[in-house]
Amino acid sequence: MTTAILELTSTSTATVTQAYAYAFDPTPEQVNLLRSHIGGSRFAYNALLGLVKTNWDENRVRKDAGEEVPKEEYLGTGHFDLLYLWAKHRDELAPWWGENGSSTYNDATQRLSRALTNWKKGTAKFPTFKKRQPGGSVRFTNTAVRLTDSHHVRVSRVGELKTYESTRKLYRHLERGSGRIVAATITERKGAWTIAFSVQVQRVVPATRPPERIIGIDVGLSTLYTGATPDGNHVLDVKNPHHLVTAEKRLAHAQRVASRRQGPRKGVAPSNRWKLAHVRVQKVHAGVANSCRNLIHETTTLLAKNYDLIVVEDLNVKVMMKNHSLAKHIADASWGEFTRQLEYKTKWYGSSLVKAGRFYPSSKTCSQCQTVKAKLSLELRTYHCEACGLTLDRDLNAAVNLARQGLAGTNSVTGRGGEVRPSQQTLAGEAHPDEASTETPPEVGA
Ligand SMILES: [Zn+2]
Structure with a gap:
């Protein structure tokens, strides 16, 4: 018991890695430079993979012929082994290598080293050559990127990039010295560019609180978040904000304009008028995403600070619902983001998150x-029970059920010996697919 009490009162400092992603608008020259970096990274990856493969194949033939092949004659797969290999061969393989910054080849060697390590561990197939295709990404080392102000990022060899949204939060972290950029990945996808910073932030992490204040959260379309306590009190009600509805009209208009213009196709350059329309679509998208993100941040912070145990449903079932409206699209994205934010914020504030099993019929x-x-039709907004006559708002009924799941879960956990750390487990269900992946995605946060 003493150890449990100690655990509940102590705090610790932890370094957490957070991601800050921003859409940006490169100039045509910057597009060329960035594509050169992306292409250079792909080239180096393929070239090095070719060298390693050839070396291993040759060694196998020698071995099969009965020859003893010393270990040193196998090419190594560590990051530095591959960097050395690149330095040795780059002049003959890629005489143009000096046109790109060193991040390009650092990125390629890191990716290939990771791919080969995963193959050796048996967690991935043997890496294949990367095909040349539109889009792609390249990771810049921390020395190659710098925030000049809250709207500009300087990338060495590429110049100053202008972001759509303000980078104020990240900028302040860096100014105060509470955050450190580890790397930045620039991605081009369907003509849209983003830069995602991986940032190490120092945080004081409190010990997990005992689960006294419990809340169950149901997520929905018209009411985004409905929260209830195990005794049935309706304590949270976040409606889908109205500005998203007006944004839907603006977005539909912008997309219609863009669709009438000459967009990018194989072998055909997009028209300047399409580019303008495309920027407009991007801006509306960024605006919607931004205001949506703020709302999720507000809600998740409030929950993590004011409740000890938060129970949400495993959202995969809802995500499979077929509906193509923007409201649905946003809801899809925000549900995932909601859980993800809760995952790290509960750790920051000493509360816990529990996901009800995927098959729990909340x-x-x-x-x-x-x-x-x-059966319960999706259109039915009110839950009516034929057995006991209960009539209740559908979302509220689900939220109460989730809160009770949390209560039941903590009773059984505390009953086993006072160690209350339910944030790592899933009640009555299998692991969440996110937890099953080998690579944990960086957290996006305030
Ligand atoms: Zn009933």
């Missing part, structure tokens, strides 16, 4: 008598 179960309906 919407179909009656929160009063626990009878489970076989």
Whole structure:
């Protein structure tokens, strides 16, 4: 018991890696330079993979012929082995290599080293050659990127990039010295450019609080988040904001304009008028994403600060719903983002997050008598129980059920010996696909 109490009162400092991503608008010259970096990285990756493969194949033939091949004659797959290999061969393989910054080849060797390591560990197939295709990404080392102000990023060899959104939050972290850029990845996808900074931030992490204040959250379309306590109190009600509806009209208009103009196709350059229309679409998108993100941040911070245990449903089922409106699109994106933010904010503020199992029927179960309906149409906004006569808002009913799942879960966990750390587990279900992946994605946050 003593150790448990100690654990609950102590705090610690942790370095967390957060991602800050921004859309930006490169000039035509910058597009050429960035594409050269992306292409250079792909070239180096393929060239090095070719060298390693040939070396290994040759060694295998020698071995099969009965020859003893010393270990030193195998090309190494560490990051520095590959960097050395590149330095040795770059002049003959890529006489143009000096046109790109050193990040290009650092990126290629890191990616290839990781791919080969994963193959050796048996977690991935043997790496294949990367095909030349539109788009792609390249990672710049921390020495190659610098924020000049809250709207400009200087990338060595590329120049000053102008971001759509303000980078103020990241800029302040860097100014104060509370954050350090580890690297920045620039990606081109369907003509849109983003820069994602991976930033190490120092944080004081409090110990996990005992689960006294419990809330269950149901996520939906018209009401984004409905929250309830295990005793049935409706304590959170976040509506889908109205500005998203007006943004939907603006976006539809911008997309219609763009679709009438000459866009990028194989072998055909997009018209200047299309580029203008495309920038407009991008800006509306960025605006919507931004205001949506702010709302999610507000909600998740409030929850992580004011509750000890937060229960959400595993959202995969909802994501599979077929509906192509923007509201749905935003909801899809924001549900994932909501859980992701809760995952790290609960750690920051000493609360816990529990995901109810994927097959737990939170919407179909009656929160009063626990009878489970076989079917519940999506259009029905009110839950009516034939067994006990309960009539309740559908989302609220689901939220109460989730809160009770949390209560039941903590009772069984605390019953086992006072160690309350439910944030790592999934109630009555298998691991979330995000947790199953080998590479943890960086957290996006305030
Ligand atoms: Zn009932």
